[in-house]
Amino acid sequence: MIASDEIAIVGGGIAGLSLALNLHKRGIPSRVYEAAPELKELGVGITLLPHAMRELAALGLDGEMIAAAIEMRESCFFNRFGQLLYREKRGREAGYPYPELGIPRGKLHMILYRAAVSRLGGDRIVTGHHCIGVEQEGRDVRLRFRGRAPVGCAIAIGCDGVNSAVRRQFYPREDLAFGGINSWRGVTPMKSILTGHSYMRIGSIHGGKMVLYPIADLGGGRQLVNWVVNIQSGKPEKNDWNKPGRIEDFLDHFKDWRFDWLDVPQMIRGAEVLLEYPMVDRDPVDSWSSGGVTLAGDAAHPMYPRGSNGAAQALIDARVLAEKLAEASDRRAALKAYEAIRRPATSKIVLANRANPPDFINIKVAELTGDKPFDDLGRFISQDELRNLSEQYKRVAGFARADVN
Numbered sequence: 153m154i155a156s157d158e159i160a161i162v163g164g165g166i167a168g169l170s171l172a173l174n175l176h177k178r179g180i181p182s183r184v185y186e187a188a189p190e191l192k193e194l195g196v197g198i199t200l201l202p203h204a205m206r207e208l209a210a211l212g213l214d215g216e217m218i219a220a221a222i223e224m225r226e227s228c229f230f231n232r233f234g235q236l237l238y239r240e241k242r243g244r245e246a247g248y249p250y251p252e253l254g255i256p257r258g259k260l261h262m263i264l265y266r267a268a269v270s271r272l273g274g275d276r277i278v279t280g281h282h283c284i285g286v287e288q289e290g291r292d293v294r295l296r297f298r299g300r301a302p303v304g305c306a307i308a309i310g311c312d313g314v315n316s317a318v319r320r321q322f323y324p325r326e327d328l329a330f331g332g333i334n335s336w337r338g339v340t341p342m343k344s345i346l347t348g349h350s351y352m353r354i355g356s357i358h359g360g361k362m363v364l365y366p367i368a369d370l371g372g373g374r375q376l377v378n379w380v381v382n383i384q385s386g387k388p389e390k391n392d393w394n395k396p397g398r399i400e401d402f403l404d405h406f407k408d409w410r411f412d413w414l415d416v417p418q419m420i421r422g423a424e425v426l427l428e429y430p431m432v433d434r435d436p437v438d439s440w441s442s443g444g445v446t447l448a449g450d451a452a453h454p455m456y457p458r459g460s461n462g463a464a465q466a467l468i469d470a471r472v473l474a475e476k477l478a479e480a481s482d483r484r485a486a487l488k489a490y491e492a493i494r495r496p497a498t499s500k501i502v503l504a505n506r507a508n509p510p511d512f513i514n515i516k517v518a519e520l521t522g523d524k525p526f527d528d529l530g531r532f533i534s535q536d537e538l539r540n541l542s543e544q545y546k547r548v549a550g551f552a553r554a555d556v557n
């Protein structure tokens with residue numbers, strides 16, 4: 153049976169739910185098919201950069217996000233001896249019209265989910281539907297699900313994440329690209345660090361790197377702090393969003409990281425959640441769309457999670473795709489028009505995240521100082537040069553102030 157006007161969305165993550173909300177806003181009916189039996193709060197923290205918040209504000213969800221998050225006011229770069237390299241204002245503090253937030257990933261997801269259920273209706277977000285393939289015949293599209301009846305539709309959008317079944321249909325031999333870097337992510341309840349609104353990067357990828365930021369206030373000057381450590385490694389493992397991690401696999405790299413402003417080993421030991429995740433992406437491809445099917449979010453452009461940009465790009469995909477579908481008389485042409493805008497833009501970010509990661513300030517300073525403590529950083533590099541490096545990355549990643557405004 154072919155459902156006439158309805159758009160089928162495979163995957164109820166950030167891309168899928170925001171696409172459903174964007175379509176609804178433009179009067180286009182859709183239905184989300186999510187593999188998980190129920191949607192619940194999973195994962196650790198995520199950063200929403202101002203361009204992600206611009207998209208959420210357009211959906212009327214910025215207030216709820218801000219209430220569930222910590223607003224970042226500054227970003228600070230440190231070497232592995234805890235010495236400050238460079239500090240800059242962030243979000244509204246830096247003159248952006250939208251804030252930059254640290255938020256529990258599950259809270260972000262549940263805000264999107266509740267909005268989708270209340271605006272579209274609960275029957276439009278269908279759980280327990282694991283897509284295993286998509287077939288097309290003429291102008292009809294048919295989605296196949298594990299242990300379920302197939303679903304017909306005119307248009308299907310694969311929003312099923314980094315291991316997308318819809319993408320696999322088009323690229324059956326494609327593999328994940330492992331960057332040789334393993335990550336462990338944790339959340340620790342602790343006394344707030346620096347301003348309590350600071351995003352911090354410590355060390356460089358060559359000797360072990362940590363990114364940390366608060367995601368919730370616990371009262372009494374305590375916060376939930378989200379942290380990610382990256383260590384270069386040779387052996388790829390199958391990625392899994394929620395694989396439990398083991399402290400003994402990485403603590404040794406950080407055992408001497410005791411600064412007057414943060415005791416890293418203590419923070420790691422205090423984690424109440426700990427997950428392991430290898431850094432993977434996929435090579436940009438030449439096409440996302442075929443007939444009545446296209447891809448969005450991580451299914452289209454999985455990227456190394458080191459520029460805090462994946463969710464933002466998924467949200468932008470959702471808006472652009474909904475705009476094109478609303479404008480078009482031919483929906484298949486709309487998929488191509490969406491792809492013509494979004495594929496080149498996101499391919500650039502995937503490649504930039506590989507070659508030019510946002511911790512290159514830390515890498516550059518480690519190179520210049522021989523990875524040793526310094527007395528006077530200015531002898532090696534000026535603050536203006538560091539600022540230029542930071543601005544350059546923001547332009548590539550699409551969140552320079554002029555672009556977001």
Ligand SMILES: Cc1cc2nc3c(=O)[nH]c(=O)nc-3n(C[C@H](O)[C@H](O)[C@H](O)COP(=O)(O)OP(=O)(O)OC[C@H]3O[C@@H](n4cnc5c(N)ncnc54)[C@H](O)[C@@H]3O)c2cc1C
Nearest residue numbers: 163165166167187199283312313449450457460461462463
């Ligand atoms: C360690 C890590 C840290 C990150 N930190 C940040 C950050 O700070 N800021 C940021 O912007 N981004 C970050 N990202 C990236 C961001 O989380 C992703 O880019 C974003 O979640 C993409 O959304 P999505 O909806 O495309 O995919 P997902 O969020 O992965 O959602 C996919 C959905 O599809 C469902 N699904 C999967 N397969 C099927 C199937 N076969 N059938 C039906 N449903 C299916 C899944 O259950 C899931 O609900 C991070 C990523 C990682 C790995």
